[in-house]
Amino acid sequence: MNEVIRKLPDLPEGYNELNDLLIKKIMKQNIKIFVLDDDPTGVQTVNNIPVLTVWDEESIRSAFLEKANLIYILTNSRGLKAKDAEHINSVIAERICNISLETGKAFKIISRSDSTLRGHYPLETETIRRVIEEKTDIRFDGEIIIPFFKEGGRYTVNDIHLVEDNGRLIPAGETEFAKDAAFGYENSDLKLWVEEKTLGKYKSDDVISISLDMIRNQGYDEIAKALLGAEKFQKIIVNAFDYMDIVIFTMGLMLAEEQGKNFLFRTAASFVKVRGGIKDKELLTKDELIKHNNKGGLVIVGSYVEKTTNQLYAAMELEYLKTVEVSVNKVISGEMQNEISRVSAIVENEIANGNTVLVYTSRNLVKVSQKISEENLEVSVKVSSALVDIVKSLNTAPSFIIAKGGITSSDIGTKGLGVKRALVAGQIKSGIPVWITDENSKFPEIPYIIFPGNVGNNQTLKEIIAELTT
Incomplete structure (x- = not known):
């Protein structure tokens, strides 16, 4: 692990200041962020946030009125058959769209899933995209994929997703998680993983990669420029080894969004914390x-x-x-x-x-x-x-x-x-x-x-x- 760290570009200083700036930026937005969580572990980075286990219209309407800008909805879809996962994501997305139009309140959806790449992908985000584009005038330019989860030792470097195990970094495709009986896979390179999971619909050569060099040396203006080039639900993978990488990326993401770009998200829990503007809290006693x-x-x-x-x-x-x-x-x-x-x-x-x-x-x-x-x-x-x-x-x-x-x-x-x-x-x-x-x-x-x-x-x-x- 130390060898990998030594080869990384230097991490910029000023995390606290930049994160505070990002949180202020997020809090100025009047956007409700719904996190559709495919099992209950996805709240593992947040605090003082409500989580719903039901998604009837009244519950979602109440969620739009919650003070919190971020709401979790537990779908438990990772434990369901594909057709049931598709149905649940479709119903929730449709109700969010309808109530958004009814109330005039804007929203974003994050599909939160496993940091070791298991789950109903690409089914869930394709379903959410289809419903939102049918029900609203939103058209998605790209899908952003961020399995980085620092708390669990999950990192993405040079597009390879890595899992920490007793101080060693192992490519995800070589771990026991890749042999999962329901959601197994072969590739650790996220570009190839996208092609594998989409059965070739999205080619690895067409995937946009936000590298650590871009994040740490070029900054969020260059990130925004890369994101502005996304079209037709193009896949975008984000390399990250530290929360600072996600904060810098999110600044660039918001710049691209301010210029009219729309993205759907398939991520692990760390991105949710940053995009939701959630502050750190000491461990509970x-x-x-x-x-x-x-x-x-x-x-x-x-x-x-x-x-x-x-x-x-x-x-x-x-x-x-x-x-x-x-x-x-x-x-x-x-x-x-x-x-x-x-x-x-x-x-x-x-x-x-x-x-x-x-x-x-x-x-x-x-x-x-x-x-x-x-x-x-x-x-x-x-x-x-x-x-x-x-x-x-x-x-x-x-x-x-x-x-x-x-x-x-x-x-x-x-x-x-x-x-x-x-x-x-x-x-x-x-x-x-x-x-x-x-x-x-x-x-x-x-x-x-x-x-x-x-x-x-x-x-x-x-x-x-x-x-x-x-």
Whole structure:
């Protein structure tokens, strides 16, 4: 990693001053930014921001009236089949357009997805583009792709997207994430990745690259000039190794927008923070999160990626932590209900007695096909459904809940806890967000910690549990 850093162009100084200038510029705009988030981990860089898990017309109308200039809408589309993801994005985009025209309020949409390049791409942004261009006079010149996510160690250098792993930078296409059963890919070069994912519709040679040299040495006037050349939904990839790169790029982006250019965005969470003008906040503490509750906490681990499994085993070293395994084989067979009942009884008893309990799925990931397929996604959804039923069965409110994994945390939050609107309080660790559940949820106003499957080191889960329980 140090070798890569040494070869980068020098980073300009004055981050705080430039970021403050950008925030002032953003706050002068009367634009509502909607972030359509394909799983709940996308709030991992923001604070004091509302997140909606429903998208009826009244909820979206209320969102336009919110004081916050940025609103998250959790679609959970990464856990859905392609046709369902397309439908949800279409419905939300149409309602945003209709209410924008009704109220006269301008908007932008960011399609927030995985920093390791998994998700329904290009389906989702193509759907949003189609609906907006049908319903309004907006015509998109380009699609801006920014998977940079500093908090999770995701960087783009020389158009190659990199994933940090124990101090090493690995091309994304060589990681376990690229072998995802539902969203796998081969290319780490984002230009080639675009061509791969669009099945050749957008050629790598036609992709506009905003290089680190342009960002750090040429500045936002040159960035704006490059963006002004985009046409016909041309793909634009942004290299970034530091938040300063994103701030400089966003200054150039806004210059291009001021000259009439329109862009749609497919990004990870770091760009959302910058474009939303979100200021930094210190990591949250136990004293801020847990008040007047002496019951045990609940930790649920559903993600199967290797990083999660390592974190799970480390957390199990906490001697006071009660652990309960959910058998995946039983869940996907005829024994699902018996398994749910068995686990639920243990969890209820432990939490009521003030003990924190860790529920985890057996680590043998069941694949119904060796091919990348929606059938494999269905297995994950069925397992997540069992975890939801365990939460729904509880009568005692835990002092906190941690959910590990994208599909798991979305389903626990929306189906298990019945959250329709939450406040993103901030992060408990870098890249690990905390919701405060709304007053109408199953357990009102408790901290709900959304732990992405691909974030943190091997000790991070253990550290969070220890901090909240000691």
